[in-house]
Amino acid sequence: xxxxxxxxxxxxxYPGQPPVRALDGVSLDVEYGEMVGIVGPSGxxxxxxxxxxxxxxxxxxxxxxxxxxDVAALSDRQLSALRSRRIGFVFQQFFLAPGVSALDNVADGxxxxxxxxxxxxxxxxxxxxxxxxxxxxxxxPHELSGGQRQRVAVARALAGRPSLLxxxxxxxxxxxxxxxxxxxxxxELHAAGTTIVVITHDxxxxxxxxxxxxxxxxxxxxxxxxxRSAAPAPGGAR
Amino acid sequence: MRRxxxxxGVSRLAQSRLAPSRMRPADVLRVAFSGLRTRPxxxxxxxxxxxxxxxxxxxxxxxxxxSQEQVNRQLRELGTGLxxxxxxxxxxxxEPKLPENSVGMVARIDRVQAVxxxxxxxxxxxxxxxxxxxxRTNALAVYAADTALLDTVSGTVAAxxxxxxxxxxxxxxxxxxxxxxxxxxxxxxxxxxVWLGGHWFTVVGVLDPVPLAPELDMSVLxxxxxxxxxxGFDGAxxxxxxxxxxxxxxxxxxLLPATxxxxxxxxxxxxxxxxxxxxxxxxxETLTTLLLALGxxxxxxxxxxxxxxxxxxxxxxxxxxxxxxxxGATRPHIRRQFLGESILLAGLGGVGGAxxxxxxxxxxAASREWQFALPVWVLGGAAGATVVVGALAxxxxxxxxxxxxxxxxxxxx
Numbered sequence: 001x002x003x004x005x006x007x008x009x010x011x012x013x014y015p016g017q018p019p020v021r022a023l024d025g026v027s028l029d030v031e032y033g034e035m036v037g038i039v040g041p042s043g044x045x046x047x048x049x050x051x052x053x054x055x056x057x058x059x060x061x062x063x064x065x066x067x068x069x070d071v072a073a074l075s076d077r078q079l080s081a082l083r084s085r086r087i088g089f090v091f092q093q094f095f096l097a098p099g100v101s102a103l104d105n106v107a108d109g110x111x112x113x114x115x116x117x118x119x120x121x122x123x124x125x126x127x128x129x130x131x132x133x134x135x136x137x138x139x140x141p142h143e144l145s146g147g148q149r150q151r152v153a154v155a156r157a158l159a160g161r162p163s164l165l166x167x168x169x170x171x172x173x174x175x176x177x178x179x180x181x182x183x184x185x186x187x188e189l190h191a192a193g194t195t196i197v198v199i200t201h202d203x204x205x206x207x208x209x210x211x212x213x214x215x216x217x218x219x220x221x222x223x224x225x226x227x228r229s230a231a232p233a234p235g236g237a238r
Numbered sequence: 239m240r241r242x243x244x245x246x247g248v249s250r251l252a253q254s255r256l257a258p259s260r261m262r263p264a265d266v267l268r269v270a271f272s273g274l275r276t277r278p279x280x281x282x283x284x285x286x287x288x289x290x291x292x293x294x295x296x297x298x299x300x301x302x303x304x305s306q307e308q309v310n311r312q313l314r315e316l317g318t319g320l321x322x323x324x325x326x327x328x329x330x331x332x333e334p335k336l337p338e339n340s341v342g343m344v345a346r347i348d349r350v351q352a353v354x355x356x357x358x359x360x361x362x363x364x365x366x367x368x369x370x371x372x373x374r375t376n377a378l379a380v381y382a383a384d385t386a387l388l389d390t391v392s393g394t395v396a397a398x399x400x401x402x403x404x405x406x407x408x409x410x411x412x413x414x415x416x417x418x419x420x421x422x423x424x425x426x427x428x429x430x431x432v433w434l435g436g437h438w439f440t441v442v443g444v445l446d447p448v449p450l451a452p453e454l455d456m457s458v459l460x461x462x463x464x465x466x467x468x469x470g471f472d473g474a475x476x477x478x479x480x481x482x483x484x485x486x487x488x489x490x491x492x493l494l495p496a497t498x499x500x501x502x503x504x505x506x507x508x509x510x511x512x513x514x515x516x517x518x519x520x521x522x523e524t525l526t527t528l529l530l531a532l533g534x535x536x537x538x539x540x541x542x543x544x545x546x547x548x549x550x551x552x553x554x555x556x557x558x559x560x561x562x563x564x565x566g567a568t569r570p571h572i573r574r575q576f577l578g579e580s581i582l583l584a585g586l587g588g589v590g591g592a593x594x595x596x597x598x599x600x601x602x603a604a605s606r607e608w609q610f611a612l613p614v615w616v617l618g619g620a621a622g623a624t625v626v627v628g629a630l631a632x633x634x635x636x637x638x639x640x641x642x643x644x645x646x647x648x649x650x651x
Contacts, residue, residue, distance in 0.1 A: 047649070056564060056644040074256065077568050081258040084566020091648070095561040099276055111269070112566035114259030156565075 002068050004164050004195050005030035005053055010062030011218075012048050022048035024218035025062070030197060032163070035190040037209035038199045045218040046199050050168050053197060054087055055079045067163045084112040088157030088165045092172035094149045096141040102128060102152045103137045109156035120159075127159040128152070131185055147178025154185060158194070165189070165196045171205055183208060258568045270578035273551070274586075281583060284540075284547040288587025288627065289594060291537030292620045296595025297602075298533055300612045302526040304603040307611035309515055312449055316392045318512035319351070319487055320450050323478040323498055326507035334505040335474045340498045341384070344478055347493055349486040354390035355475035356381040356459070362435030362469045364411075364458045366421055370433070376420045379457045380434060381476070382465035383412075390479045391451040398426025398443030405442060406461025409434075409468060412443040414455040434458065435469040450511040451479065540587060541627040548580045548635035559639050560647030573640035580632025581625055588624025592617055 005028065012023040022045045030036050040046050051057035052064060055071050064071040067086045074082065088109075096105050106124035107117070115123070128137055131151045141149055150170060157165055167186065171179030183205055190196050190210075198209060206212050214222040261269075274281040323344070328334040336355075337343070344353045359382055363375040387393070388400045399405075401412055411434060413423060423430055423441055431438040439460060448454045465471035478498065482490045487510065495503035552559070559572055567575075596612055603610040 051645045054564060056648070069256065077258050077570075078256040080563070080566050080568040080571075081256045082566075083564060084258065087564075089561075089564045091561070093557070095557060097272065097276070097558070100272060108269075109565050111261070111265060112259055112562075112568075112571060116262075117265065117268075160566075 001032065002065075003029040003031050004034075004067055005197070006063070006065040007052070007059075008063045010052060010059045010064055012045075012052060012057065013060050021218050023052065023059070026215075026218070026220055027062075028213065028220065030164075030195065032195055033190075033193055035187070035196045035210050036198070037206040037212045038197060038215055039201065039203065039206040039212055040215035041201055044215045046201070046215060047168070048218075049215065050166060050199050053164070054089060054166050055083055080112070085160060086163045088160060088162035090150070090153050090157045090165065090167040090170050092169035094141070094153045094173070096149055096152060096156075098141055101138050101140055102133060102144065102155075105141070105152055106156045106159050109159050113160055123159050124155070127155040130158070131155045145178065146174045147181050150174060150178070150182050151185060154182065154189075158189065163195060165194055167196065167198045169200055169202075170198065171200070171202065179205070258566070258571070261571055261574060266574055266578045267582070269575050270582045273555075273575070273579045274583060277551075280547055281586070284544050284583055285587035285590060287540030287543035288537065288584050288624055289540075289591035291533055291535075291540045292588050292591025292624060293594040293598065294536050294591075295530055295533030295623075296592050296612070296616055296620055297598045298526055298529040299616045300595060300599030301602055302523065303611040303613055303616070304599060304608045308606075308608045309518070311609060313512055313515060316450050316512070317481075317484060318510065319482050319484045320391065320511055321480045321482070321487065321491055321494065322451070322509050322511060323480060323494055324476065324507050324509070326505050328502075328505050334502070336476070336478060336506070337499055338473045338475070340475050340478050343497050344480050344494065347490060347497055349482050349490060350480055351483065352386060352390045352481040353478065354384050354386040355478045356383045356387060356454075356457075357462070357465070357471060357474055358476040359435065359460070359465050359469045359471045364417075364421070364435075364439075365433040366423075368433045376417075377456065378417050378420065379453075380469070381454075381457050381459050382462045382469075382471050383459040384462050387459070387479065388445075390481050391448055391454070393448040393451070393454065394446045396444045396446045397424065398441070400443055401459065401461050407463050408461070409437055409439040409464055410442045410461065411439040412445060412459045413441060414445050414457045414459070415447045416455040417458050418444040432458070434460070437468050449515060452511075453477070537623060537627060541584065541631045544580055544584050544587075544628060545631035545635065547583065548576060548632055549638070551579070552576060552635045552639040555639075556642060556647045559642050560644050560649075563642075563644035563647065569640040572642075573636045576636035576639045577629065577632040580636065581628035584624045584628025584631065585621070588620055591624075592620045595620075 007026050007028040010023055010026045011021065014020040014022055038046055038049055052059055055066055058071065066082065069082055071079065103121060103124050106127055107120040110120040110123060125137060128134060131154055133148060133151055133155065136144060136148060144152065170182050174182065186196055186198065200206055210226050212224045213220055325334040325336055341353055341355050344350060359380040362380040364378050364380055383401065385401055385403055385406055396415065401410065411432060413421065418424065421432065426441055426443050428440055428442065430441045432441060445454065466473055480490065491508055494508045495506040498506050562572060599612055600610050
């Protein structure tokens with residue numbers, strides 16, 4: 001079976017004096033249903049990796065296939081369509097629209113899929129239920145805790161039923177308890193079959209993930225798989 | 239619109255079929271509205287700039303239209319069938335005069351419904367009493383008037399009565415509306431006399447303003463016989479008023495000069511007072527155009543305000559743009575969102591301005607007892623103008639937002 005993510009010899013160089021090789025010949029496969037952590041210190045190339053995986057940026061050289069599509073061969077419009085249907089993003093800063101209910105924040109995540117407002121809201125309600133926020137549907141972001149906000153953001157990423165869920169430092173703006181709850185949620189989603197890539201510099205978070213890719217200076221320095229492949233009880237290492 | 243089953247990640251679709259969705263108009267509107275709602279004060283202030291411009295333009299057009307409507311109504315009421323005949327310029331030198339029997343001659347023309355005349359009583363002036371300095375004439379003219387005058391010019395009496403055949407024989411006088419005001423006379427019960435050409439004349443009536451013969455407002459009118467008898471009036475009419483059906487005006491007009499003065503028709507000037515009224519309204523249009531231009535400047539300034547607001551909004555909302563791109567928005571989606579927001583912003587100002595302008599026009603018209611008139615094209619034009627202004631103001635900020643690379647937009651947060 002084709003992997004959901006296939007990178008081979010991918011480089012991304014930012015022009016400057018001297019030029020910065022943010023990614024330097026990275027090759028990587030992520031299979032459907034996998035949960036992978038991309039771990040590394042700041043400046044290691046994690047964010048560039050996220051942008052490339054999320055098709056927000058293009059590689060300067062090498063092959064990038066996401067969900068079977070050759071990214072280099074797609075136009076900007078086609079990449080947008082790919083993102084709207086195949087990739088879900090979760091960001092450190094949540095990026096929820098202020099003053100808009102959790103339901104509509106999630107529903108707006110489906111704005112570019114072509115679904116009608118009624119269907120978007122129905123699916124948003126369903127997804128909020130799935131992340132355990134059934135009783136917070138009409139709350140606005142400022143009425144939610146940080147952990148709840150991030151769960152809304154996860155629901156937004158999930159509502160489009162993406163082939164790939166990309167989480168960029170999902171616990172970065174949260175206290176440890178809320179962070180643990182969000183990681184637990186991601187593990188549950190993984191257990192239910194969602195492919196998840198978590199980008200983090202937090203080794204405690206990474207340790208809980210079934211597979212960890214360590215990245216340093218734009219290269220993959222280690223590709224470790226945990227012995228236990230089932231979803232572990234989160235927060236145990238803290 | 240083809241839609242794929244997004245949950246089936248395994249299905250391999252041809253890459254060419256990976257087409258972005260088209261945003262529904264309702265969604266564009268919703269997104270634009272929610273964008274404005276996050277910063278309500280700024281939206282209101284920006285829209286206010288547009289509203290002031292639109293309100294100014296709507297008010298100017300509305301007041302002008304109401305005034306025009308007033309004139310039209312007046313013309314409908316008064317009719318446009320009245321012609322005035324007066325002495326023109328003479329090629330032989332000297333003051334041309336209308337022949338004494340002008341009225342009789344005109345009355346013989348077919349299709350003339352009414353004819354009447356006034357004649358200037360030269361060397362006669364009117365004073366409140368005999369002690370007033372002779373130079374203080376108030377610029378009031380003394381005319382001999384025949385008894386048919388009032389009906390011919392569609393005049394009405396404000397107080398007292400008009401001259402009839404009996405009164406015309408006696409020293410009785412009817413005052414034009416301005417003349418009555420300048421002389422300070424409102425009583426018409428026969429108790430007030432004025433000093434007129436060396437004789438006491440009793441005030442028997444005061445006229446309402448006469449729109450079709452405004453010269454009467456600054457006049458005092460005495461009977462034709464008494465003017466000849468007491469004031470040395472030579473009997474030559476100064477102005478002949480002729481009334482016919484509106485359809486016949488052109489024909490009658492052609493006949494008038496030769497009828498009044500067969501030997502020297504070129505010395506007769508014929509004019510149509512309703513034309514003067516209409517022309518007066520047309521003169522107002524110049525002012526209207528000027529004010530309209532000022533309104534357009536206000537609208538332009540409002541548009542610049544909207545553009546400014548949108549540029550700031552785009553800068554502030556880089557992360558939102560980044561998020562939307564990550565969620566699958568194409569560049570056109572982003573462009574449409576900000577363009578929609580700009581048009582909506584201007585449109586809200588336009589609606590507010592049109593309403594404000596309508597209210598101001600209605601209040602102004604009511605204060606003048608005019609008929610309220612606001613043509614539909616004005617409201618349509620206002621709506622169109624705001625859409626154009628909003629679109630122009632939004633083009634650059636929207637293009638800028640759409641050009642933003644998603645990675646840069648996200649990392650800016």
